[in-house]
Structures are given as structure tokens and as C-alpha cells.
Amino acid sequence: MSKAECELYFKKIDSKGFRVKYWDEEVVDYGKGEPNFTITFKKDLADFSIKEGDLTELIEDNAEEIIDIDGKIDDICAAFGFNQETDTFKTIKRQILLSIAELLINVRKERQKKEVQSHYDLGNDFFSLWLDDTMTYSCAYFKDPNMSLRDAQIEKINHTLKKLDLKKDERLLDIGSGWGHLILKAAQEYGVKCMGITLSEEQFRATKDLIKRSGLEDRVEVRLMNYLDLDENKLQFDKIVSVGMFEHVGKENLEKYFEKINKLLVDKGLSLLHTITLPEVSEEDSFSIWLKKYIFPGGYIPELRELVSILPKYDFHLMHLESLRMNYALTLDKWYENYSLHAKEIEEKFGRQFMRRWGFYLKGCANAFRTSGLDVHQLLFSKGLNNDMPLTFEYIYK
Known part of the structure; x- marks a missing residue:
């Protein structure tokens, strides 16, 4: 996943303002108005080979190494939504959302405990x-x-x-x-x-x-x-x-x-x-x-x-x-x-x-x-x- 692909994706999002800090230390604001939350990429996504079937496992193992989210959950959810993307940027969106789910507002991912068997x-x-x-x-x-x-x-x-x-x-x-x-x-x-x-x-x-x-x-x-x-x-x-x-x-x-x-x-x-x-x-x-x-x-x-x-x-x-x-x-x-x-x-x-x-x-x-x-x-x-x-x-x- 290249930086250019990330930039194209973020430019398409029609929401309140948000800030992205890339792995090369460039900081770019997207959306409308002052930033309401910040996405920080800690590593170049090109370092990771992402296959659709392995995406969840990748995030499970590497979430704290890849991405950090800081802001209110309402603003983040409103910006990215949960609708299925039909364009070529689906993968990056899924990666961001799954990372949000795991990290939940700037908290480092803990090792997964034994899953609760019943809801x-x-x-x-x-x-x-x-x-x-x-x-x-x-x-x-x-x-x-x-x-x-x-x-x-x-x-x-x-x-x-x-x-x-x-x-x-x-x-x-x-x-x-x-x-x-x-x-x-x-x-x-x-x-x-x-x-x-x-x-x-x-x-x-x-x-x-x-x-x-x-x-x-x-x-x-x-x-x-x-x-x-x-x-x-x-x-x-x-x-x-x-x-x-x-x-x-x-x-x-x-x-x-x-x-x-x-x-x-x-x-x-x-x-x-x-x-x-x-x-x-x-x-x-x-x-x-x-x-x-x-x-x-x-x-x-x-x-x-x-x-x-x-x-x-x-x-x-x-x-x-x-x-x-x-x-x-x-x-x-x-x-x-x-x-x-x-x-x-x-x-x-x-x-x-x-x-x-x-x-x-x-x-x-x-x-x-x-x-x-x-x-x-x-x-x-x-x-x-x-x-x-x-x-x-x-x-x-x-």
C-alpha cells in the first residue's frame, strides 16, 4: 500500500477535518475544518504484504506497530462509516477500521486473552x-x-x-x-x-x-x-x-x-x-x-x-x-x-x-x-x- 494510494483515499472522505501523520513525518489535514482526530502511521504500509484473507491476522499481530488513532470515537466512526467500499481503496479502509477497533483511541493493543465463548x-x-x-x-x-x-x-x-x-x-x-x-x-x-x-x-x-x-x-x-x-x-x-x-x-x-x-x-x-x-x-x-x-x-x-x-x-x-x-x-x-x-x-x-x-x-x-x-x-x-x-x-x- 503506497503513500499515494493512502492520500487518494483520504481525499475522498467527505467529513469533518482530520489529520494524518505519515511514516515519513509528513503531516496532512483532510476533510472540512479543524482536525477532530489524528491518524498516525508508524510504519510504511509498503513493508506489509496484505492479502484480503490475512488482513485480520495482520492487524491482530501488528496493530500497535502500524497505526495509532487519537480522537473521539464518534468523529472517527462518522468519517469512515461502516459501508462497504466498491473502489480500489477498500483494503486501506478495512485496515484503518480494524485498527480503530483494536486500539480504540490511542491505547496500545494488549495481547489477546482467551475469547469468551458465549455472548x-x-x-x-x-x-x-x-x-x-x-x-x-x-x-x-x-x-x-x-x-x-x-x-x-x-x-x-x-x-x-x-x-x-x-x-x-x-x-x-x-x-x-x-x-x-x-x-x-x-x-x-x-x-x-x-x-x-x-x-x-x-x-x-x-x-x-x-x-x-x-x-x-x-x-x-x-x-x-x-x-x-x-x-x-x-x-x-x-x-x-x-x-x-x-x-x-x-x-x-x-x-x-x-x-x-x-x-x-x-x-x-x-x-x-x-x-x-x-x-x-x-x-x-x-x-x-x-x-x-x-x-x-x-x-x-x-x-x-x-x-x-x-x-x-x-x-x-x-x-x-x-x-x-x-x-x-x-x-x-x-x-x-x-x-x-x-x-x-x-x-x-x-x-x-x-x-x-x-x-x-x-x-x-x-x-x-x-x-x-x-x-x-x-x-x-x-x-x-x-x-x-x-x-x-x-x-x-x-
């Missing part, structure tokens, strides 16, 4: 530091941008349950039920019988305890199992909901998900899928690669049109579609604020590299929702034609 079983104590007390780990719903995180999460649960048009004694399945507040609220306020499914032992134990403390053992249960193992010959549901779980299904299992929903859902039954989406799926950008390696191994974010195109194959009819994109950006802002307050505590327990990575994950995702086309949608669909629903969706927004 959700890091411990309820960890998540409780920065989630609200409902322990809802998905996009909130802000009727007012000044709402507290807790109030916005309760509004999200209310908003989701309203869409399902629940009736007393109906059977509700929640796939990926998290810490259980959605199924608990559904039973308490709508009188439905609920089952939650989770693969997380931490969430399972916490939900069991919540159900017991609420005295709802006769109406709510939670199972530690894969939803694909549910026996449709013994279990049928009037309504099925899944919030923030679908991203873990994997590309090869998208249709298996809808096939299973079809088998578990009664005729005219309703299902709501709440999931992150992309406008289109192309070669993965560096932020996605980084997330898969360190935060969500095996994750896959589908195109919205990819999901909509599958629905008719299983006699599903899309009834309502809503984007909550900016709501997720605000949610991540709130999480990051809470996380920052406990950064020292998290560092003491998990190490500095872990603390920095999760901070970058939360802040980087907030920026991605604002700038890259990353979205989150709620899709409400029926099995077969349902002519019994209200004629308008006013009932959701009352």
Missing part, C-alpha cells in the same frame, strides 16, 4: 450494569427522545404485544425470550399463556426466578432449548414473537425458521419478527467482520427483501412493517452511557481489551444505525389470510 452467558451481573432493570437487550421504543431507557424498553414491550392483538387464554410463544419480561407482561396484562425459549443458561435461571417471584407459574414457563426442537405435534400457538434472536439463526437457517413457525402456528395465527436488517447483503465490511469475530460469532444480518420474499413460501401474509432504526441508535447511546459509568469495574473483571471491545461494539453500532443503512424492523404476518383483524392499525398506537 449472553457473560453473566447477568455484567449485563445488569448497563441494561435497564427489565434486562431488555434489544431495541427500545422512544415515544419521546428524552425518555429513560427503562420507560422506552417498557414501551417497546407494550408496542410489540399490541401488534399481536392478544386475547385472553391465547397461547404465546417467545423465541429468544431473554430475561423474560415480555412473556411476564403478556401474562399479567393480557391473560395469555406464555412459553419462553432460550439457549442461555443465565437467562433461563433469571427468568425462572422472575416467574416464581411473580406467582405466574400456572401461566408462564421458560425452557432451555432450541426452538427447532419444539414438538409441533404436541404444541400449537396462537401467537409467536421473536425479538432480537433472528440475527443468530444464520443464513443457511433462514427458511428453517419460517418453516418451524408455520408448523407451530395455528391457522390465522399471528407472528411478529423483530430483527436487524440490511438494505442489501454484499461482501462484508470490516465492522461486520470484527463483530463476528469478537462479539457475535456466527451472526448473520439478512436483507429486508430477503425476509419478505420467504414469507409466501409458507403461506405467511405480511400485515404490518415498521422500521425502528433511530430507536436502536438511541438505545445504543443509552447503553453506552451506562457502560461507560462502569468501565473500570468491567475492566477489573474482564480485562482492558474486553472493556474496550464492548465499548466499541456499542458505540460503533449506534453510529452504524445512523449512517450505514443498517436498520431494525418489526414484521407482523399471519399464517393464511386473517380477516378477523381490525381494519386499521390504530389499535397499536392508541
